[in-house]
Amino acid sequence: MPLTTPWRSRALTAALLAAVLTTSTACGDDAPGTGAGGSIKIGLLASLSGTYQAVGTEIRDGFQLYLDTHDGKLGGRQVDLIVADEGNGAQTAVPAATKLLKQDRVSALTGIVGGGSVAGVTPVLNETKVPLVGSNGRPELKDVSRVWHTSYLSDEPGEAIAQHVRDNVKGSVYAIGPDYQGGWDELRGFTDAFGKIGGKLANADGKTTFTPFPATTNFLPYFARIKASGAAAVYTFYAGSAAVDFVKQYAQSEIKDVPLYAAGFLTEGGVLNAQGEAARDIYSVLNYSPDLDNAENRAFVAAWKAKHDGSPTTYALASYDAAAVLDRAIGAAGSNPTPEAINTAIGQLGQIASPRGTWQFSTTTHSPVQKWYLRQVRQDGRALSNTVVGDLATVGR
Amino acid sequence: MIAVAAGTNRIDPYLIPALDGVAYGLLVFVAASGLVFCFGVANILNLAHGLLYAIGGYTAAALLDGGWVSLALALAVGVLAAAATGVLLAGLLTPVATGNHLSQALLTFGVALAGGSLLVAGFGPDNPQVQVPAALEGSVMVAGHRYAAYRLVFIVVAAVLAAALYLVVRRTRAGMLVRAAVDDPEMVACLGVSPARIRAGVLAAAGALAGAAGVLGAPIIGPGTGTADTVLLLSLVVVVLGGLGSMAGTLLAALAIGEIQTLGVALLPSAAPFLLFAAMAAVLAVRARGLAGRWRAA
Numbered sequence: 112m113p114l115t116t117p118w119r120s121r122a123l124t125a126a127l128l129a130a131v132l133t134t135s136t137a138c139g140d141d142a143p144g145t146g147a148g149g150s151i152k153i154g155l156l157a158s159l160s161g162t163y164q165a166v167g168t169e170i171r172d173g174f175q176l177y178l179d180t181h182d183g184k185l186g187g188r189q190v191d192l193i194v195a196d197e198g199n200g201a202q203t204a205v206p207a208a209t210k211l212l213k214q215d216r217v218s219a220l221t222g223i224v225g226g227g228s229v230a231g232v233t234p235v236l237n238e239t240k241v242p243l244v245g246s247n248g249r250p251e252l253k254d255v256s257r258v259w260h261t262s263y264l265s266d267e268p269g270e271a272i273a274q275h276v277r278d279n280v281k282g283s284v285y286a287i288g289p290d291y292q293g294g295w296d297e298l299r300g301f302t303d304a305f306g307k308i309g310g311k312l313a314n315a316d317g318k319t320t321f322t323p324f325p326a327t328t329n330f331l332p333y334f335a336r337i338k339a340s341g342a343a344a345v346y347t348f349y350a351g352s353a354a355v356d357f358v359k360q361y362a363q364s365e366i367k368d369v370p371l372y373a374a375g376f377l378t379e380g381g382v383l384n385a386q387g388e389a390a391r392d393i394y395s396v397l398n399y400s401p402d403l404d405n406a407e408n409r410a411f412v413a414a415w416k417a418k419h420d421g422s423p424t425t426y427a428l429a430s431y432d433a434a435a436v437l438d439r440a441i442g443a444a445g446s447n448p449t450p451e452a453i454n455t456a457i458g459q460l461g462q463i464a465s466p467r468g469t470w471q472f473s474t475t476t477h478s479p480v481q482k483w484y485l486r487q488v489r490q491d492g493r494a495l496s497n498t499v500v501g502d503l504a505t506v507g508r
Numbered sequence: 509m510i511a512v513a514a515g516t517n518r519i520d521p522y523l524i525p526a527l528d529g530v531a532y533g534l535l536v537f538v539a540a541s542g543l544v545f546c547f548g549v550a551n552i553l554n555l556a557h558g559l560l561y562a563i564g565g566y567t568a569a570a571l572l573d574g575g576w577v578s579l580a581l582a583l584a585v586g587v588l589a590a591a592a593t594g595v596l597l598a599g600l601l602t603p604v605a606t607g608n609h610l611s612q613a614l615l616t617f618g619v620a621l622a623g624g625s626l627l628v629a630g631f632g633p634d635n636p637q638v639q640v641p642a643a644l645e646g647s648v649m650v651a652g653h654r655y656a657a658y659r660l661v662f663i664v665v666a667a668v669l670a671a672a673l674y675l676v677v678r679r680t681r682a683g684m685l686v687r688a689a690v691d692d693p694e695m696v697a698c699l700g701v702s703p704a705r706i707r708a709g710v711l712a713a714a715g716a717l718a719g720a721a722g723v724l725g726a727p728i729i730g731p732g733t734g735t736a737d738t739v740l741l742l743s744l745v746v747v748v749l750g751g752l753g754s755m756a757g758t759l760l761a762a763l764a765i766g767e768i769q770t771l772g773v774a775l776l777p778s779a780a781p782f783l784l785f786a787a788m789a790a791v792l793a794v795r796a797r798g799l800a801g802r803w804r805a806a
Binding site: 161162164165168290320322323325326327328329331332333335336338339351352355356359360363364365367381382384385386387 | 732769
């Protein structure tokens, strides 16, 4: 028997495998419950495995830090925190959330890294009438009656930095980002606001250049086009490994001297370590920086550094704030803090003191009305760090 | 390639992407040639091939400290670790009948998933930083354009690797046995050479190549959670485009992929998402054997 099969069948096998590897699917549906007593059950859902493990871990640690620094209590009640793994998206998040809501009957849910996971979990929240105080992913939602976010909307970073770029860049700006919902939102936030105040894009057709995601690992051909466009600055948004590739290649490319402005995730957390020197001097916009000078932040950063290596990220901060929101809401919900009562109380919180500065929930989007900061990657002791160099707009609606 | 130098102003903006296409293509060649050997020679469909590259990449991230000694060390350790993993795969594959691609695919894909999780458990979920020797850290001017020094040197090194590979396959006894095993496996068995030994040898060699590509290519396709998938996908596209017949076909396909991914994207950015697969479909439609003929034509 010959060892080799016909070439055609192997070519077909390879082609099929290539096709399988390029596609993936996600979906989700289903439904939640409650619990009370002298203690209170809170469910935390975050990616503790998979692509977003780093972000998920920060979210878990941020929430835990608040509990550790507040005697393990929220609203005067001992917290029974039940942590579940969100995995890579809705497919794993929905079953995990369903267990938290229906089996463990938590009084409130927090965390959730992916926007797709939030969209998948929302129907279960509405069925079980439990509030979500999310700390990261925030998709377009029709009904936000039980959904609150301590993070931001994806188009807000770009909106907040547009005026600064308009004022400080003499010439046109090249907009480039990843080709998926998050990338579209982030870049649209910038280009809409930038266009409104008379800014001009350097892109050939006046539209943002979107790179295939996550397939793009080599940005050099795009840099050649940016060079040819004569742009005076670049605005971008990438996160995770794409952010590392983009920044490292940018620093060695022929546009290395063109100022780079970005949504803060480009240089936030673990990716900054991987980028190293290549990230130096990059400007970014974010709702938080560990060097903000206020009492809440000093306490937060000190408590974080006592337990972890490095500085806290915006992900950890958002989760810390989610715990602070639940703390006040449970306290205000009276002697019987049902999920409904907690949800009502969240809507009446008003101003919330936070390490990022004071913020409040928007009454329409249920996400923060907050100040954004301009940061630059600079030397901080032995490591590079995002340093606040100015205040930008307060955004939220 | 550098000698092409500054052409007219129309060509000028595309010079660097074209040069980078060569660097990228040669990396894909070194990374994919292992898979092509496995598939074409030993008839083993090794879906853990991307894992072998990732092992090299993580080794580079762990050992490189900006010095030349660490680069040599990382190269040695990465090649050995990936080759050892290749031999382990050959051992695991022993009970699976040769040519049974479904069983091979399931087994090696399982190994790839488990191995990928082990790498993340060992090195963490973040993309580790890869520190190349300081002398190669910066950029150099090529025909009036700035280009990463490391990638320029990589082109030379990868070209040497490709040439060495060609000589080994053409001129050494091991290479002749491997080629003989493709042409007439029964006769090779009659000569007293165990096909199982050839299989283990080919997988070890494939691992060594992928490991070397992983270490040297770490600054280009860096280690991370998605690295194994990316490399496996590119390697499979090389198989489709270049066929299993010849090294020349593999090299041609890899360089084509490199240019499509860089020059093609620079010329037609709006078509970037499907350029590579459109090229793959076109080649399959026009010429199902791939860009070049059979192995003996090497």
